[in-house]
Amino acid sequence: MPTLVKICGISTSETLAAAIRSGASHVGFVHFAKSPRHLALGAIAMLRRQVPDHVKAVLLLVNPDAPLLDEAVRIVAPDVVQFHGGESPETLVRFRAETGIEAWRAMAVKDAPSLAEVAAFRGAADRVLLDAPASALPGGNGTRFDWSLLAGWQAPLAWGLAGGLTPANVAEAIRLTGAPLVDTSSGVERSPGIKDVDKIAAFCKATRI
Numbered sequence: 001m002p003t004l005v006k007i008c009g010i011s012t013s014e015t016l017a018a019a020i021r022s023g024a025s026h027v028g029f030v031h032f033a034k035s036p037r038h039l040a041l042g043a044i045a046m047l048r049r050q051v052p053d054h055v056k057a058v059l060l061l062v063n064p065d066a067p068l069l070d071e072a073v074r075i076v077a078p079d080v081v082q083f084h085g086g087e088s089p090e091t092l093v094r095f096r097a098e099t100g101i102e103a104w105r106a107m108a109v110k111d112a113p114s115l116a117e118v119a120a121f122r123g124a125a126d127r128v129l130l131d132a133p134a135s136a137l138p139g140g141n142g143t144r145f146d147w148s149l150l151a152g153w154q155a156p157l158a159w160g161l162a163g164g165l166t167p168a169n170v171a172e173a174i175r176l177t178g179a180p181l182v183d184t185s186s187g188v189e190r191s192p193g194i195k196d197v198d199k200i201a202a203f204c205k206a207t208r209i
């Protein structure tokens with residue numbers, strides 16, 4: 001089974017096309033004002049319309065209130081909403097029941113107890129994204145967590161690996177963790193928020209091990 005690849009924080013047609021051409025399975029758009037990758041919902045909707053059916057459009061939100069969530073889903077029509085804050089399992093259950101849209105939850109992994117918290121999302125999230133702990137931002141910081149925490153881990157639901165992945169380390173990350181999906185943002189950028197088409201291509205290629 002090929003590893004699924006999500007390129008997150010896409011903000012231009014050019015880099016979106018590069019991700020699609022390079023074989024990404026998912027492309028992520030960030031709506032979070034403090035992020036260098038933030039886009040208005042209208043801009044995300046325009047990019048989203050350029051995503052072919054075989055690639056999934058992921059809308060990333062951080063602790064959205066109900067009106068924002070409703071508006072974002074209406075305007076963007078994403079395939080997936082990635083909740084990247086402290087959203088509860090109940091919030092995700094309600095979201096999925098009301099919209100039928102796939103819901104992912106990012107989980108900050110700092111130690112074994114934080115990994116154990118993933119189980120609370122079984123039946124609530126379609127996938128959890130194991131990411132490094134928040135620092136300047138809740139995500140997209142280019143830092144990785146200790147992958148050895150995943151040794152012998154029995155995933156209670158579908159999952160993906162994020163945090164500090166680059167073209168140079170993603171193959172090792174897949175080999176060590178067995179991640180079925182890998183996600184990157186900073187690792188394929190020239191500078192914060194500016195994606196690099198060559199790095200996107202190199203990242204996707206490096207996942208084919």
Ligand SMILES: O=C(O)c1ccccc1NCC(=O)[C@H](O)[C@H](O)COP(=O)(O)O
Nearest residue numbers: 008035139140141142163164184185186
């Ligand atoms: O990317 C952002 O700016 C961001 C802002 C706020 C919340 C989440 C954010 N990104 C989430 C992602 O899915 C990133 O791809 C993930 O955290 C990995 O980022 P990186 O370590 O930079 O590869």
